[in-house]
Amino acid sequence: MRRDDLLAPDGREPRPGEGADAPCPGSGSGAEDAREAPVARDAGAAGAPLAGEVVKLDRGFPLVRLADGRELRCEHATALVKGEKVRAVIGDRVEVSAPDEHDMGIIEAILPRERAFVRKDPTERAVPQVLAANFDRVIVAQPLAEVNRRRLERELVLAYETGAAVTVVLTKADLAADDDQVRAVSDQVRAIAGPDVQTIVVSSADPSSAEAVRALVPAGSMAVLIGRSGVGKSSLVNLLLGEEVQETAAVREGDGKGRHTTVSREVIELPGGGRIVDMPGVRGLGLWDADAGIGAAFADVEALAEGCRFRDCRHGDEPGCAVRAAVEAGELAPERLASYQALRQETADIRERREQARWAQGEKASHVRISKARKAYQKSGHAKRGRRAGR
Numbered sequence: 001m002r003r004d005d006l007l008a009p010d011g012r013e014p015r016p017g018e019g020a021d022a023p024c025p026g027s028g029s030g031a032e033d034a035r036e037a038p039v040a041r042d043a044g045a046a047g048a049p050l051a052g053e054v055v056k057l058d059r060g061f062p063l064v065r066l067a068d069g070r071e072l073r074c075e076h077a078t079a080l081v082k083g084e085k086v087r088a089v090i091g092d093r094v095e096v097s098a099p100d101e102h103d104m105g106i107i108e109a110i111l112p113r114e115r116a117f118v119r120k121d122p123t124e125r126a127v128p129q130v131l132a133a134n135f136d137r138v139i140v141a142q143p144l145a146e147v148n149r150r151r152l153e154r155e156l157v158l159a160y161e162t163g164a165a166v167t168v169v170l171t172k173a174d175l176a177a178d179d180d181q182v183r184a185v186s187d188q189v190r191a192i193a194g195p196d197v198q199t200i201v202v203s204s205a206d207p208s209s210a211e212a213v214r215a216l217v218p219a220g221s222m223a224v225l226i227g228r229s230g231v232g233k234s235s236l237v238n239l240l241l242g243e244e245v246q247e248t249a250a251v252r253e254g255d256g257k258g259r260h261t262t263v264s265r266e267v268i269e270l271p272g273g274g275r276i277v278d279m280p281g282v283r284g285l286g287l288w289d290a291d292a293g294i295g296a297a298f299a300d301v302e303a304l305a306e307g308c309r310f311r312d313c314r315h316g317d318e319p320g321c322a323v324r325a326a327v328e329a330g331e332l333a334p335e336r337l338a339s340y341q342a343l344r345q346e347t348a349d350i351r352e353r354r355e356q357a358r359w360a361q362g363e364k365a366s367h368v369r370i371s372k373a374r375k376a377y378q379k380s381g382h383a384k385r386g387r388r389a390g391r
């Protein structure tokens, strides 16, 4: 997908589905089908496309909520997906048609995204993958008693890169040894996340702990919730809802169906009018465009780097490196510098792969142009005449 697909467009129409009453049920199959109202065929088929928003994505087809609140399963128009790997993602605003002969709607257009959460496609060498669009906040969940610093740094880079507001939620606080551990971990996380990021401690043993999170997702806004499997995202969503809507691991383990991992992505309406997307299955978080994200997540390192003698200092063994000096003076943790350098290297590598891919594609395209030109030439008869003349 082209980068400009992700850029901010103009003013927006009101979000379709805003103020809808019932929260979406869990990811169990079948439940959502019941809510799919048959679309007024003539409305779409008559010409004017219907505005909608992708509110659920699972292994099947996107579920689009139309401006009037009805929901419709959709497939992509062939013209939209031909050649390019364009797919509507959760939060996308789309235009759909509903032709008479189809039992599904057709996504004719995906409107430019105000914001997108993008990672490197884990199955491809140099292809981006958009996971969600048009949200206002990214909530990064980490288990308080087992914070994975490197994963947190990566999650923060990706979250910052979106340009949305960022919050860290430390989950399962009841598993902490004592209040001292809660305070110590919160302080460490604050040091990593930076002074602008709010860090909230929650526990499903204390439902009121989620209040501070709910306050960050006011009416009309949407948050996406990321974090590794089992960190307690679904449990947090249930706390925010005040009821069991998202199925959690414990529920599933109980019925002997093995470890549950949420597979669908859906927009969930919260009681206060805000909306949240539980983003499951985000295991690999390969960086795509991440320069701004790294700059924001490692603002401390970049501020120090201003003092390096060379503008392109890699903070290795260059003379006059202010960053290394800070490490040696004990002002910057060596592992933080190591993370910074590793993430910078990762973006440099992906950039190079993109260049290579672009180059290879350009070569393929010119090959096609040459063989087309050759065929046209041969068809025109010039080739034969040329050959005869050369004899």
Ligand SMILES: Nc1nc2c(ncn2[C@@H]2O[C@H](COP(=O)(O)OP(=O)(O)OP(=O)(O)O)[C@@H](O)[C@H]2O)c(=O)[nH]1
Pocket: 171, 172, 173, 174, 175, 202, 203, 204, 205, 227, 228, 229, 230, 231, 232, 233, 234, 235, 236, 247, 248, 249, 250, 260, 261, 262, 279, 280, 281
């Ligand atoms: N002790 C304790 N356990 C919790 C808490 N929150 C969640 N858990 C447990 O942690 C496990 C995983 O919780 P989930 O909410 O399903 O985790 P998830 O992040 O949604 O996992 P995926 O759906 O795989 O992405 C379950 O067994 C929950 O009961 C908490 O605050 N305290």
Ligand SMILES: [Zn+2]
Pocket: 305, 308, 309, 313, 314, 315, 316, 318, 320, 321, 322, 323, 324
């Ligand atoms: Zn340096």
